[in-house]
Amino acid sequence: MAQPLLMRPDEIICVKEAAHRAGRDPKTIRDWCRTYGIGRQPAGGGPFQVSLPALEMLLVPDFEALELLRQGHRTAPEVLHYLNFLGLAA
Secondary structure, X not given: OOOOOOOOHHHEEEHHHHHHHHOOOHHHHHXXXXXXXXXXXXXXXXXXXXXXXXXXXXXXXXXXXXXXXXXXXXXXXXXXXXXXXXXXXX
């Protein structure tokens, strides 16, 4: 199983916003969270939380950058490209 994706609070968007950004149905976004690990559902069955950078990486698709993000390599050029684009680089 893939390493879980850690998300900073400022990078989390809801399924509805992710669906709007991606031009997809919310069900598709929830499926992507399960299949590609771009989000998480808190224990107890709360609403999905989606990683905005991971969503952008999936839309391209850029699985190399997504895996680097998952591994915590936030300063890798492949990841910084997305974080800068989204105004999330710190």
